[in-house]
Amino acid sequence: AQRVTQPEKLLSVFKGAPVELKCNYSYSGSPELFWYVQYSRQRLQLLLRHISRESIKGFTADLNKGETSFHLKKPFAQEEDSAMYYCAPKPTSGSRLTFGEGTQLTVNP
Amino acid sequence: GAGVSQSPSNKVTEKGKDVELRCDPISGHTALYWYRQSLGQGLEFLIYFQGNSAPDKSGLPSDRFSAERTGGSVSTLTIQRTQQEDSAVYLCASSLGLAGSRSYNEQFFGPGTRLTVL
Numbered sequence: 001a002q003r004v005t006q007p008e009k010l011l012s013v014f015k016g017a018p019v020e021l022k023c024n025y026s027y028s029g030s031p032e033l034f035w036y037v038q039y040s041r042q043r044l045q046l047l048l049r050h051i052s053r054e055s056i057k058g059f060t061a062d063l064n065k066g067e068t069s070f071h072l073k074k075p076f077a078q079e080e081d082s083a084m085y086y087c088a089p090k091p092t093s094g095s096r097l098t099f100g101e102g103t104q105l106t107v108n109p
Numbered sequence: 110g111a112g113v114s115q116s117p118s119n120k121v122t123e124k125g126k127d128v129e130l131r132c133d134p135i136s137g138h139t140a141l142y143w144y145r146q147s148l149g150q151g152l153e154f155l156i157y158f159q160g161n162s163a164p165d166k167s168g169l170p171s172d173r174f175s176a177e178r179t180g181g182s183v184s185t186l187t188i189q190r191t192q193q194e195d196s197a198v199y200l201c202a203s204s205l206g207l208a209g210s211r212s213y214n215e216q217f218f219g220p221g222t223r224l225t226v227l
Contacts, residue, residue, distance in 0.1 A: 043112070043113075043218045043219065043220055043221075044152075044200065044202075044218040045217075045218065046215045046216070086151070086152060096142075096154060096157055096165055097142075097154070097216065098154065099144070099151055099152035099153075099154075100151060101149075101150070101151035102151050102152070
């Protein structure tokens with residue numbers, strides 16, 4: 001069965017500390033992986049996708065096929081990073097995303 | 110242009126009533142998605158439209174839920190005989206949606222409709 005797990009519902013760090021939001025997936029084939037973010041009172045929006053290998057707002061995510069993980073990392077968290085983060089795999093065929101349950105990140109001053 | 114819009118933004122209804130939720134996708138987006146966001150449940154996929162067809166409606170939780178899309182644009186999600194467990198934020202998203210393509214087109218989300226069933 002296709003499954004995505006974000007083990008931490010809540011994550012709290014201090015400003016300037018490193019942060020890692022975990023995502024593990026169980027998918028057949030080679031899914032594409034995405035991170036979506038929802039800031040307070042804003043719409044859900046795409047943060048980054050693994051195929052682009054880019055850094056957005058200081059965040060990076062490496063796809064580890066061996067561990068079937070796609071953890072989101074940032075070396076120095078900022079208060080404006082406080083938001084709900086969703087990991088979302090997509091199978092190689094089809095358009096449907098499956099979202100994890102989300103991790104609420106709070107960056108304290 | 111404008112992003113995805115949804116109406117109403119809030120809906121309070123009584124158990125047993127029917128409700129209709131509306132989604133206006135971004136112009137030119139052929140793919141449209143409905144999701145449900147509940148406390149403790151995360152984001153749950155409901156149905157996907159490509160044009161006016163729904164190739165994947167596997168996420169609809171029961172036959173009380175239905176959705177349609179007309180003119181390849183506006184979509185309505187209808188919930189009949191609402192139950193308290195239907196209370197959630199219903200999100201709509203649209204994308205360019207190249208059918209059969211391996212490339213991914215970013216999904217753009219609407220602000221959601223908060224449904225409360227009393």
